[in-house]
Amino acid sequence: MDALIDQLKGEIIEQLNLEDLKKEDIDNEAPLFGEGLGLDSIDALELIVLLEKNYGIKVANPADGKKIFQSIRTMAEFIEANKK
Amino acid sequence: MEKEESSNLKPEAYIVADNIISPLGFSSFENFEQLKKKQSGVRKHTNSDLSLEPVFASIIDTQQINSEFEKLEPQEEFTRFEKMVILSISDCLKQNQKIDIQSKKTLLIISTTKGNIDLLETSVATQIDKKRIYLWETAKVIARYFNNPNQTIVISNACISGVLAIILGKRLLDENRYDTIIVSGGDMLTHFVVSGFQSFKAISNNIAKPYDAKRDGISLGEGCGTIVLSNNIQLLSTNKEQLIVKGGASSNDANHISGPSRSGEGLFLAISKTLSESKILPSEVDYISGHGTATRYNDDMESLAISDAQLATVPMNSLKSYFGHTLGAAGIIESIIGLHSMRENTLIATFNHSELGVTIPLNIIKDTLHVQVNNCLKTAAGFGGCNAAVFFQKVQNN
């Protein structure tokens, strides 16, 4: 799980152009949207593309993203559970 | 005081010709007839060049474009986009033969979001110069076809492009540097556009359901619309009621580049500026041609803006379930339907709308209505947080 979390952080920083951030700046439990990393609706769609492209997981309904992308940890758990 | 014309008509931005090219027909008349019969151009397409998955969209048969275009006996090669625009403008010139497109007093305005974007696809085998990917170059090609001597103005401002182009046309006429302005808006449906909207998870799994409780996204479309405006009363046909562009305005939400504002404040601003320029009260508006993309947020946002503008009871429709969202053409095509609604005193039903489901209830037209329609407010909103509104009116003879 820790390896996956670390890898995810790198992918998110790259995919979402979070140039000012380093992996260690992202707390595993902190919310990705709103207060935490301050991501927005386009970022949420971009994370859906990331799941599909890098992990082969399809999220058909963008509304499901709310639960999946609560934090880096929930996202990693979702990948673990759905990875093919 | 200047000597008044016997007809008593003042110089205004009169509508002197119009055309729509869509799967429903190649003239405004044909399109309006289809809409009265609730015929939609949107259907399921399984063209793998366009999309891996089947997609509901309004697409014009290329064969038909080509065969109609051949009738113009063209002397050189044109792209699919250029053919649509040339066909649309040509029909206007045929309709009103007093329009002198070769005059220095006639200006062309083209609104498009993506023009010849298919030229980016390396697989498209074509003799066409790749330079026509530049929107100003494709505009030059079109102007040259018609021997129009002026530099064509191109507006590319997302989904409000068409409405902005009409507003610009009216404003330039008011300045009196031109006496006739040909406003043409077109966009094609391409893999480029479909894949983008798919990545936004914005496309409906069926024909779009504007303002409906069960709406789940947009239907895309392609087409072209042309409106010819003139302040030269010689161009007016005597046996018709005269329609004019009275006012218009644009605004920005200053909120988000892709999501509509949650408050509707930006669209409200464009509407209220438009009504005050047109010297019209909300209670005097007869009909609203809405944007109605059938995404959850857009339609909710519109309901807030319309209600804030005290227009919630005015009969309103969205034409996106007939034409799909035709992007840079939408504002013009939908305005033309509004103009014909005024001419025929007939309001078109919102196709595929059954159960109202927006934040503030609106008066969505469910069945074709035959009522007096003296004016029309057309609204639009788009990516980049932009909004626009334009107001059309019948000239009152007194």
Added chain:
Amino acid sequence: MEYKNYINTFCSIKNGTVSIDGSISFEDKTLPAADFIKLVYKHFQISYPKFYKMDQLSRLAFVVSELILKNNPITLKNEDADIAIIIANSASSLETDEEHQRNISDKNNYFASPAVFVYTLPNILIGEIAIRNSIKGENTFFIFDKFDADFMSSYINSLLNSNKIKCCITGWVDFYENKYEAFLYTVEKEKGILSLEHTSDQLKKIYNN
């Protein structure tokens, strides 16, 4: 009745040079376009994390807008709804259009990026400037083969003279194939820092300088 409107500040970024009101304020001729724009952002200590999410065209427009608005904060003097943003260019959003096209080039296996696709419209840069500064007035994006001082000055003057707008951020922002050029200025009805009359000739003079 004759109206006069005034250019009170202008800024250009081209050929590795940033000029404000006609004098060079920063230069680095060694860097490729994208790196240079990022360097300008850092050099002028602009702080706006969303900058990194923008495409190159929006980044370029954004930094120039920051520089002119720092010089002449018209947003403090005017209502949000009275400020217009009217900008033109030649290449539309082609730089990002090509990126989106690359993302989808394999029709059997593609992943379109929403964050890329949204920038395949040139007017997004107007949205970015509007969001940053809470500007809500008129907005239009025009496409011309080159900067058209005659059209732009006459159209904007007519908007000001008919009171449709009180002031405007306007000019030219183009970015394609490592070539870039930005030139933005403010126009107002009142005199200010520079008080250059907003005429086509004056505009050509400062644009070509």
